Amino acid sequence: MKRLMTFNGVAAMRVLGFAVCLASAATQADVVAVVSAKSETLSLSKDQLADIFLGRVSRLPNGMLAVPIDLAEGAPLRAAFYAKVADRSPAQMKAHWSRIIFTGRGLPPKSVATSVELKKLIAANPGSIGYMDETDVDSSVRVLKSD
Amino acid sequence: MPNARILAAALLAMTSPLGAVAAEPASSPTLSLSGFGTLGVVHSDDDKADFTSSPFQAVGAGHTRSWSAAVDSLVAAQANLDINQRLSAIVQVMSTQNYDDTFRPHVEWANLKYQFTPDFSVRVGRTALPLFLVTDSINVGYANPWIRPPIELYNLLSITTNDGLDGSYRWQMRSASDTLQAVTGRTNNEFPIPNGGGSETADSRRQLALVDTFQQGFTTFRLSYGQAHLSIPALDPLFDAFRQFGPQGAQIADGYAVHDRLIRILGVSASYEPGDWFAMAEWARINLHSVLGEKTGWYASGGHRFGQLTPYVTYAQAKVNSNTSTAGFNPADVPPAVAATVSGLDSALNQSLASLAAQSTISAGARWDFMPDVALKLQFDHIKLGAESQGWLTNLQPGFRPGSGLDLVSVAINFVF
Numbered sequence: 001m002k003r004l005m006t007f008n009g010v011a012a013m014r015v016l017g018f019a020v021c022l023a024s025a026a027t028q029a030d031v032v033a034v035v036s037a038k039s040e041t042l043s044l045s046k047d048q049l050a051d052i053f054l055g056r057v058s059r060l061p062n063g064m065l066a067v068p069i070d071l072a073e074g075a076p077l078r079a080a081f082y083a084k085v086a087d088r089s090p091a092q093m094k095a096h097w098s099r100i101i102f103t104g105r106g107l108p109p110k111s112v113a114t115s116v117e118l119k120k121l122i123a124a125n126p127g128s129i130g131y132m133d134e135t136d137v138d139s140s141v142r143v144l145k146s147d
Numbered sequence: 148m149p150n151a152r153i154l155a156a157a158l159l160a161m162t163s164p165l166g167a168v169a170a171e172p173a174s175s176p177t178l179s180l181s182g183f184g185t186l187g188v189v190h191s192d193d194d195k196a197d198f199t200s201s202p203f204q205a206v207g208a209g210h211t212r213s214w215s216a217a218v219d220s221l222v223a224a225q226a227n228l229d230i231n232q233r234l235s236a237i238v239q240v241m242s243t244q245n246y247d248d249t250f251r252p253h254v255e256w257a258n259l260k261y262q263f264t265p266d267f268s269v270r271v272g273r274t275a276l277p278l279f280l281v282t283d284s285i286n287v288g289y290a291n292p293w294i295r296p297p298i299e300l301y302n303l304l305s306i307t308t309n310d311g312l313d314g315s316y317r318w319q320m321r322s323a324s325d326t327l328q329a330v331t332g333r334t335n336n337e338f339p340i341p342n343g344g345g346s347e348t349a350d351s352r353r354q355l356a357l358v359d360t361f362q363q364g365f366t367t368f369r370l371s372y373g374q375a376h377l378s379i380p381a382l383d384p385l386f387d388a389f390r391q392f393g394p395q396g397a398q399i400a401d402g403y404a405v406h407d408r409l410i411r412i413l414g415v416s417a418s419y420e421p422g423d424w425f426a427m428a429e430w431a432r433i434n435l436h437s438v439l440g441e442k443t444g445w446y447a448s449g450g451h452r453f454g455q456l457t458p459y460v461t462y463a464q465a466k467v468n469s470n471t472s473t474a475g476f477n478p479a480d481v482p483p484a485v486a487a488t489v490s491g492l493d494s495a496l497n498q499s500l501a502s503l504a505a506q507s508t509i510s511a512g513a514r515w516d517f518m519p520d521v522a523l524k525l526q527f528d529h530i531k532l533g534a535e536s537q538g539w540l541t542n543l544q545p546g547f548r549p550g551s552g553l554d555l556v557s558v559a560i561n562f563v564f
Contacts, residue, residue, distance in 0.1 A: 047322050047364045056362055057319050058265030065265055074519065087422025091455065091516035098563050099290035102183055102225060103275060103283040104237040104256060 030134045031080045034118075034141040039126045040064075043145035050086040052129060054096060055106050060127065069121055069130040070111035081131040179227045185288040187219030187524075187559030195547035196540035198530075198555060200295045202305050205248040205339035208555070210542050217244045219294060219559050221286055223255065233262045241286065246339040246346045255286070255308070266317040274313045276306060276330060276356050278371040279429055280416045288561035292425065292514060294526040295557075297446035297463035299508060302539055303433045304412050306334050306351050306375065323363035330356040340381075341541045347381035352407075369416035377435065379405040385495055392489055395476055403438040403473075403496060410435045424451040425459075432468075438496065440469040440503045450514075457514040464507040466533060471500045501549075505533025512557075521562045528555040 033049055035041050041060050044052075051057040052066045060066045071078040073090070082088050088096070097108045112118050115132040122128040123140045130141075137143055191198040191209035199207035200218050208215035221243035228236045239256040258272030275283035279300060284290045285307065311332015318325045333352045340347055356373040386404035389396040411434050418427035430445040443466055450459030475493030478486065512526030531552045532538040540547075 045322065050364070051322075051324070057324055058317070059319055061321065089422075089452070089455075089516070090519070091522065092422065092452075094520060094563065095290045095522075098183060098287050099281075099284045101181060101227075102223070102239070102287045102290070102563075103277075104227075104239075104258065104260065104270070105283075107179070107227070 031077050031084065031131050032134045032137065033081075033085070033129060033131045033144040034122060034137065035129050035144055036122045036126050037140055037142045038123075039128075039142065041129075041144065042142075043147050044129075045147040046085055048147075049129075049144070053082070053109065054086060055100060055108070060129075064127045067125055067128045068109040069118055069128055070109045071115075071118070071131070072111050072113050077131065077133060176231070177229045179229075180224065181227070181564065182222065182224040183287050183289055183561070183563045184222035185219050185286075185559050185561050186216070187288075187294060187557060188214050188216045189218045189294075189555055189557040190214045191553055191555050193540070193547075193551070193553035195544045196537065197542040198553070199539070199541055200298060202302060202338055202539070202541075203246055203336070204244045204541075205246055205343075206244070206542065209540070209553070210544055217248075219288070219557065220244075223286065225256075235260045235262070243286065246337045248339075258313075266319065268315050270313040270315075271311075273308055273310050274330070276304075276309050276334075276354070276373065277328060277358055278304065278356060278373055278412065278414050279431065280367070280369060280418060280427065282307060287563075288524075288559060289520075289522055289563045292448070292450055292457060292459050293461065293510070293512060294524050294559045297448070297461055297508065297510075298539055299463035299465035299506065300429050300431055300444040300446050302504070303431055303442055303444045303465065304373070305336060305338070305349065306354070308334050309354055309356070310334060311354070323361065325362075326360045328356075328358045328360070330354065330358070339541075341543065347379060350378045350380070351375045352378075365419055365421045367416070367418045367420075369414070371412075371414040371416075371431075373412045373414075375410055376407050377405060377410050377437075378407055382406075382438070385492070388492055389496075392476070392481070392485065392492075395480055396489070396492075399473070399475065399496070405435070405437045405439060408435065408437045410437075410439075422452070425449060438499045440467050440471070440500070442467050442469075442503065455516040457516075459510075459512055459514070461510040462507070463510070465538075466505045467503045467536075469503075471503055471535070472497050473500060501535060502537055504539045505536040506538030507531050507533075520564065521560060524557075524559045524561065526555075526557045526559075528557070529553075530555065 040062055053068045079090050082093050100106045115136040118130045118132060119140050122130055189208045190213060193209045197207035197209045197211050207218050223239055223241035225239040236259050237256055240252050241255040242250045242252040245251055256273050258270045258274050260268055260270045262268045277283045281291055281296050285296055309330050309332040313330045315326060315328045332354050336349045337346050354375040358371040361368040382405050386400040389400040412431060414431035416429040426449040428447040432443045434441040446461055446463035448461035450457050476489045481489050508528050508530045510526060510528045512524060515523045517523055532550050534550050537543060537549050
């Protein structure tokens, strides 16, 4: 019952906006972690983001189910995101998920090909978290502040 | 009360369409297929015995073949069926060297999983006994830094699967999580008898394992406890023979027989993997309360990533804490007519005790992630057998020297698909 109320409560959450990227001095544009503009999650620490995307935790700090969304394997932004948040290379991430998949403990985040698709999914679910090029951010998503 | 609460939660989870995963869009059953494998060769410079990576393997590198592809090579395919958001099924079929020197595929896993909440799941069927950090991914070379996990620890317990029930609950804190897994069930394993002597069955019942894993950032700690009742029927005739020689024989048999014997294992693991480097160490002690002895194993391993290249070093050690020989019958209490027979029994028992594995290995190697989903590894090992011990070597030949040392060179390609 409590879980149901949490869900309904979150669904009715007010809209707020905040933005700060996970800074990078890389030559390409910065990769930023984003949530729905309707999400009540304003900020996550680097460790919290890593935990969610590595499948170590299932919930956001507010108790809501976290739904991480990846860009497709091989996408440079995906590599940049994991390098920043988890200090891991694409091969290390693949090894990490191999360990989980082949022991039946879980499956990696759903992945999409473009930030347009990502935004669509994120808009549909206040628990979704993704990442994109800073220049692709629009009013439908909010860039997560890093605690 | 706790039972009632769990039942209520289960009923709620099963009847309510708006459970914890309700935030995800409804989905129809989805099937995903994946797999992994290793193509590897290993060379041993000791041709008087075989090096194998587990006691399940009939042949290895050294005596049977100077370079063996049968030690590390394997291939596995896995099907995951997500029936709905809570119920999923998994089957993994693997082909690896069997006890009879074939590569006949077998079902490594087959279970149904019910995800009551994102943090609580129960599995029924065949699962892993996840006592150590990589026990459940021991065959997935791509997931591990080395060509093979240190056998000084990972061979301590040859029971790696569980046919039964497995529950996992995860507590989440702000920046850490703790997962408690409880496993109960049974396993039957077939082991080769050295030098083509056929095979023997190890029957492990009433298995119980409790594994607690704490994770914070790059740090993982694991504490595990396991117990089981183990029988190896092939050893019964030896101890039945002991029992025919009075109370003294019965006492020896009671101490050493492997018949419904309670075995216990305790393990501690730690790892730190900040990304550019890793360090991990594990320690375990197993007491088989029988001719199989009490043993301790541990290892420490570390590596550093330079782009796609990750060199690593490992030191591992296994020792036997229990006696590796016994006086057997007191000659004064043995009638001269049967002296030869009981001395034969004593020597058979002592042979078993002496074969308990003590050894250490120092390893150095590198992993090269030269293309997506494929890793190439090269590893050198120097194994030092414990005094008078054959270590984990098998298929011993005349001229083999217990307590000696040997070198291995291994090359492997790990892949996932």
